[in-house]
Amino acid sequence: MRLVFAGTPAVAVPSLRHLAAGRHEIAAVVTRGDAPLGRKRVLTPSPVAQAGEELGIPVVKTDRLDAEATARIAELEPALGVIVAYGGLVREPLLSTPTHGWINLHFSLLPKWRGAAPVQRALIAGDTVTGASVFQLVAALDAGDVFAEERYEIPAGATSTEVLEALADLGAPLLARVVDAIADGTARATPQSGEPTLAPKLTxxxxxxxxxxxxxxxxxxxxxxxxxxxxxxxxxxxxxxxxxxxxxxxxxxxxxxxxxxxxxxxxxxxxxxxxxxxxxxxxxxxxxxxxxxxxxxxxxxxxxx
CATH class of the missing domain: 3.10.25.10 (Formyl transferase, C-terminal domain)
Incomplete structure (x- = not known):
């Protein structure tokens, strides 16, 4: 299939690399714009932008998935949108632009910890188990049907950085398998069950x-x-x-x-x-x-x- 990949931080890079090594074409990488880093506040491309350029994939930098970004993505005629920690919402008409819509790799076992900081909130709550979920993106926050998930036992004393890195590596092949299943027509998603908990961005x-x-x-x-x-x-x-x-x-x-x-x-x-x-x-x-x-x-x- 022809894919568009949206992501920004380092935890999205393993998924991008895994998909790029597979059988599908990544028409473009969508990521947030360069950000000032370090004491000198040097404008620096996101980790996903750097990986996309290294892989020779066209990179679209935008801080909002607005009408202009939607038009640029629509021109690529993607069959599927894949998003991993992009840092912005996908709304209509972009949500329905790819033939198969968008799928999202999320770092929790949904419906637990829907939102921007699932790993951080899980650790604060004292959870001992978390995981990665691949679900169909819908208008409601992290509420779509789940294609696949994998559990992960949180090591004692692990920080959010360490858990996120582990889940990024765990989730990349999980995501790739779902993409393959969608292409083959064998993917099946099931509705989320249980009481949702929310994971808003940390302050x-x-x-x-x-x-x-x-x-x-x-x-x-x-x-x-x-x-x-x-x-x-x-x-x-x-x-x-x-x-x-x-x-x-x-x-x-x-x-x-x-x-x-x-x-x-x-x-x-x-x-x-x-x-x-x-x-x-x-x-x-x-x-x-x-x-x-x-x-x-x-x-x-x-x-x-």
Missing amino acids: LDDGALDLTRDAASLLHRIAGVTPEPGAHTTFDGARFKVLRASASEAPPVPPGRVVAFGRDVVVGTGTTPLRLESVQPAGKAAMSAGDWFRGLRTDEPELGS
């Missing part, structure tokens, strides 16, 4: 750590918001980032109090303390918690202050 507030909460929920939140928007609390009135933490066997400590326990630096929570491993104080580079703690001028530092 800075989602990274705020309430150290009066229990240790397990704090670790779940840290995993889900790492690296973006990042887990944070305050120290001396300024933002203080917690880059990595883990469970500790230290005795109870008042919430927010930071103490040494053997060679570890631990912070109190509403239950058991957490071991701080890597932190970033305001205005400074990331450092080990031990280096930060040794450089303090107070014997009883408190986070959340």
Whole structure:
């Protein structure tokens, strides 16, 4: 079949490469425009744009799938649209432009975690299992019938980046098999069943750590918001980032109090303390918690202050 592929971040690249190595023609790659990256804010093509150019596929850069983008895609006469984390909505008439419509690789087991941040929300909620789903795109958010899915057990302590990378690799061949089945006329999709949960895009507030909460929920939140928007609390009135933490066997400590326990630096929570491993104080580079703690001028530092 003649395909149009829409995607933007690095997690979409394995799917693009897998499809490009298959039997179908990718007429164009649609991706969001170049974005400023780094301290110098250099305009940089998206990972999907870079992969498309490397593969010799025409690249269409657009931040909105508007009338102009719809017209450009329609000129290609695609049989199927494939979307993986493009970062924008596909609406009519574009939704019906390809002969077989659009299919979407989504990083959850639908109908759980419909929305922009399924992996992050799953980790924050403490889920131990997630997966990848390929479904028919419809006007309602992530509500279409599902062609195929695959489960994935979340490793203990994995961050959203690590889980997304694993699901990107898991989902690429799953997506390719569905595309082949649609081409062969053997694809069958089933309606989603169960109670939907929503996964809206994370905000800075989602990274705020309430150290009066229990240790397990704090670790779940840290995993889900790492690296973006990042887990944070305050120290001396300024933002203080917690880059990595883990469970500790230290005795109870008042919430927010930071103490040494053997060679570890631990912070109190509403239950058991957490071991701080890597932190970033305001205005400074990331450092080990031990280096930060040794450089303090107070014997009883408190986070959340």
